[in-house]
Amino acid sequence: MKFDIQYRPAFALAIAKLDAGETVIAEAGALVSMDSHVTMETSAGKKDDSLMGSLFKGLKRMVAGESFFQNRFTAKGQAGEVTFAPTHAGDIEVYTLESSKTLYLQSSSYVCSGEDVKIDPKWGGAKSFFGGEGLVMLKATGSGPIVFNSFGGIKLVEVDGKFTVDTGHIVAFEDGIQFKVGKFGGGWWSFLLGGEGLVCNFTGKGKLWVQTRNPQAFGQLIGQKLPPRQA
Numbered sequence: 566m567k568f569d570i571q572y573r574p575a576f577a578l579a580i581a582k583l584d585a586g587e588t589v590i591a592e593a594g595a596l597v598s599m600d601s602h603v604t605m606e607t608s609a610g611k612k613d614d615s616l617m618g619s620l621f622k623g624l625k626r627m628v629a630g631e632s633f634f635q636n637r638f639t640a641k642g643q644a645g646e647v648t649f650a651p652t653h654a655g656d657i658e659v660y661t662l663e664s665s666k667t668l669y670l671q672s673s674s675y676v677c678s679g680e681d682v683k684i685d686p687k688w689g690g691a692k693s694f695f696g697g698e699g700l701v702m703l704k705a706t707g708s709g710p711i712v713f714n715s716f717g718g719i720k721l722v723e724v725d726g727k728f729t730v731d732t733g734h735i736v737a738f739e740d741g742i743q744f745k746v747g748k749f750g751g752g753w754w755s756f757l758l759g760g761e762g763l764v765c766n767f768t769g770k771g772k773l774w775v776q777t778r779n780p781q782a783f784g785q786l787i788g789q790k791l792p793p794r795q796a
Contacts, residue, residue, distance in 0.1 A: 581647045655715040659710055667705065724738075
């Protein structure tokens, strides 16, 4: 399985090139197009999961802000292509996961992945949730490619020591980095009046991806300009 990313950075499109028999799993609603011989199956879990196991996985994804169902696209009999795009306008990154590694990513950043990649919702903590930032992380393990997107451009940071990022700009990071959610420097006064939200203080060594735009802040700005609902 190979991925080709086109039309970046503002309106990136992920093209999955599958060998015969290969399967790519995607978030519901991410499909743009597929070859006619590619089949699609919709389920809440993996193919060999029990009914209860599938339901449990689907519910966990809903808690993390993902869709209950996922779609499986398989190239039947011959190689095929499937294209995916995120909801947000921005860039797309492809990361090859190794069995010894773990990748954490914002729930809204996940697009698709190989069949051997396991996606598990992992809540970022009540402090970030009740702070209005919605820092809900997905935990990716296994092996194979995983595709994630950003809102705006995406920047790779090689963390070696300490690094601070606003929670609304986090896309993904490797498990060699630990994070702690806290207030922006300056205490509660800066937090309340300084216009900055909660931040993640990262420590360790590994790769970190950040996005140039904050979807929560953008949504609040647009919401203020929309006409009031009619009764």
